[in-house]
Amino acid sequence: MGFFESFKTGFGAWIRRIFKKKRAKIGLYGPPNAGKTTLANRIVQDWSGGGAMGTVSSIPHETRRAMRREGIMINANESSIELDIVDTPGMATKIDFKEFMAHGLSEPEAKKRAREATEGVIEAIKWLDDLDGVLLIMDATEDPYTQVNVTVIGNMEARGLPLLIVANKTDLPESSASRIKSAFPQHAMVSISALEGTNIDELYRAIAFYFG
């Protein structure tokens, strides 16, 4: 990156922070099965009067196409922000169709899912260029030091764009949001259960604060 391009990128991010806008395109990122679509569905149901963005499954890579929902108005902190939510396919560095067969899919189904999942990862990466911020969804029952988490955080830091970590699945007894906080202490984090709606109002306040 040349000097002028670096200056433009950095200066642009700085200006955006000063003149906060009230409309933002936010990507939901994270590893497969972190609960991105469950959260997207909850946001849509809470603020758009019903309807789901996508289907949820225990089989990884259920979401293999990015889905966008425009004009979701969130009211929190005595202000409102209009969001375009982009639910992205799970990011991964490896995709093995045999893993899907272990979840009960037939070999042809597993191979089809694997092919579509690789395309989904590429699509999720492409969307990084067209966002105003990211909600990085982490499964609080899993080790947070995954390369997907490190890579998404590194990219948002490099682009100077806001990032909010969402520690999901706090309804499960083995979850540990504090483990995520200690792994990435430089970033804001909200712990929730997207499935049960626990602490979801805190997340909406944080969204209004960081992306508004």
Next chain:
Amino acid sequence: MISMREVQMDLISGEKLERMTSMEKVRLILDKVKTGKIVVLESGLTPAEEVRLIEMTMTEIRLDEFSGIEIESYPAKRESSFLDKIFGRKIKGRMTVIGPANQLRTIEKDKYQIITKVSVGD
């Protein structure tokens, strides 16, 4: 020629990486990893190069042949001074290990260490 009981590990110096373009780095890594080698990068990749590597990996996955990569690096160190933000200075990558997904397995990872196991053939 690598026997099934041995694994080749290539340690790439920071000096060599500095002289390469992003695409050259990605190509070098994938070519090595696809032939079963483990690659250790002294100075790692930038965040933008990491996503490019993941993207290229996805395009090269072949069912029954190549299922992707295992890549592990530490969270990037960042000097977030006022001038860094204004000038959008690059975040430097840190030591990174990359290998075939079916051979390299991460046992433990935290801020200070990465512990991996390498299998030497099925």
